Amino acid sequence: MKLSAFNECRQTITDEDIVTAMKKIPGYLDITPSDFMEIYRVAYDHALHRLKHAITAEQIMTRQVISVPETAPLAEVVRLLADHDISGMPVIQPDRTLAGVISEKDFLSKMGGGGSPSFMHVILQCLEKTGCIAADIKKLTAKEIMSTPAVTISGTTPLFEVADIMDRHAINRVPVIDDAGRLAGIVARSDLIQTMC
Amino acid sequence: MSAFFQKMKGGSQSPPGVGFSEIAWSWLGAFLGIIPVALLHYHFFPDGDLVFLIGSFGASAVLIYGAVRSPLAQPRNLVGGHLISAVIGVAAWQLLGSAPWLAAAFAVATAIAAMHATKTLHPPGGATALIAVIGSEKIHSLGFLYVFFPVLTGVAIMLIVALVVNNLAGSRKYPEFWW
Numbered sequence: 001m002k003l004s005a006f007n008e009c010r011q012t013i014t015d016e017d018i019v020t021a022m023k024k025i026p027g028y029l030d031i032t033p034s035d036f037m038e039i040y041r042v043a044y045d046h047a048l049h050r051l052k053h054a055i056t057a058e059q060i061m062t063r064q065v066i067s068v069p070e071t072a073p074l075a076e077v078v079r080l081l082a083d084h085d086i087s088g089m090p091v092i093q094p095d096r097t098l099a100g101v102i103s104e105k106d107f108l109s110k111m112g113g114g115g116s117p118s119f120m121h122v123i124l125q126c127l128e129k130t131g132c133i134a135a136d137i138k139k140l141t142a143k144e145i146m147s148t149p150a151v152t153i154s155g156t157t158p159l160f161e162v163a164d165i166m167d168r169h170a171i172n173r174v175p176v177i178d179d180a181g182r183l184a185g186i187v188a189r190s191d192l193i194q195t196m197c
Numbered sequence: 198m199s200a201f202f203q204k205m206k207g208g209s210q211s212p213p214g215v216g217f218s219e220i221a222w223s224w225l226g227a228f229l230g231i232i233p234v235a236l237l238h239y240h241f242f243p244d245g246d247l248v249f250l251i252g253s254f255g256a257s258a259v260l261i262y263g264a265v266r267s268p269l270a271q272p273r274n275l276v277g278g279h280l281i282s283a284v285i286g287v288a289a290w291q292l293l294g295s296a297p298w299l300a301a302a303f304a305v306a307t308a309i310a311a312m313h314a315t316k317t318l319h320p321p322g323g324a325t326a327l328i329a330v331i332g333s334e335k336i337h338s339l340g341f342l343y344v345f346f347p348v349l350t351g352v353a354i355m356l357i358v359a360l361v362v363n364n365l366a367g368s369r370k371y372p373e374f375w376w
Contacts, residue, residue: 015210023213026368030267034209 013040057162058155060195061176061185067092070099070143077102077142089186090175091146096182098175100148110137110145152177155184163192222366226262230358231255234351241347253279253328254351256321261359261371269319271372272356274312278319279352282308283344286329290337294330301330 018033018040067090068077081087081104088103105116112122137145151169153162153176165174166189176185234254257279260270268274282304289304308326312318329336329343336343363371 019210019213026216027219027266028215028264029212030264030269032209032212 052160053158055159057153057157057176057187060191061187063185065090065183065186068142072142074137074140088173090183091142092183098150098177098183100146101150102142102146106145106147150175162187223263226362227258229362230258230262230355233354250347253321253324254355256324257355265363265369265371266373271374273376274317274319275356276352277315277317278312278322279325279348280344281311281315281317282322282326283329283348285311286326287341287343290330297330301327304330
């Protein structure tokens with residue numbers, strides 16, 4: 001998350017905005033617009049600091065995580081993803097330690113012959129070649145196409161760091177693991193957006 | 198040095214004015230608040246002292262009927278500011294009465310410091326402290342009774358009127374906080 005963007009936001013408040021607000025509020029406000037601006041600046045920095053440090057992954061993560069074991073056939077993985085209308089989920093070992101993450105990207109990569117192809121790339125291959133590669137993945141399990149090791153965070157990771165990690169790794173969800181490496185929850189981009197607003 | 202003079206330029210915008218209903222409620226509150234205080238004082242004090250005391254309560258009226266939202270106008274400040282300043286004013290006269298100019302300055306300055314320290318800053322408190330020093334012999338002879346009468350009685354009347362009148366106005370709410 002780019003802090004500079006927030007600071008620019010703050011600069012957009014003008015004396016005129018404040019005077020307009022003061023006019024709208026009935027009664028005599030015993031304060032000058034520049035006093036308010038000063039309070040606003042300090043309060044804003046304080047709020048930013050609070051958001052940056054006080055809110056942690058633990059507070060916003062989803063605890064009931066939809067996940068699959070490593071041995072799950074891809075058909076089962078896809079059904080779970082489709083039924084829950086999600087684009088990815090953690091893959092876990094029997095003791096609930098995290099093995100990896102499986103998402104649309106892994107399917108596209110496998111079906112597009114490696115790299116990070118888009119959905120349209122895969123369609124293009126389907127159309128130009130004699131058949132689609134989907135047939136090749138029928139017998140595979142989650143373990144064989146998942147991304148591992150997965151990018152993870154701990155419950156105490158601050159919100160802004162979570163956003164930064166998603167941005168840097170270009171991922172849409174990040175599993176939260178406890179001290180023993182077991183899956184504790186998951187934070188999705190949408191969780192972040194809901195918290196920020 | 199130039200930074201020092203730069204500060205005198207101001208540069209900030211003055212706050213907007215208030216609407217007609219705000220002006221009308223301020224007038225009504227002050228009118229109804231000062232009536233009982235003035236009646237009370239006309240029956241107890243010679244004219245000179247009356248002028249002084251009404252001066253102090255008139256200043257309070259500006260705040261509690263005219264700037265209802267101000268932290269300076271809240272009950273903690275109104276009551277605390279007047280009482281603390283009254284005690285300091287009487288003490289200043291009794292300790293330094295032989296040099297009234299010194300007692301007057303000491304009373305006001307100490308009242309401001311004490312109000313700040315107790316979070317009860319209320320500008321008319323400065324007048325209340327000053328009146329205890331510069332008032333007539335009748336005020337001086339009251340001693341610390343001055344704190345209760347006329348100060349506390351006047352404050353209590355003004356506060357009751359503020360609670361009733363300010364809350365009759367749809368756009369007003371009083372107090373913001375009690376303590």
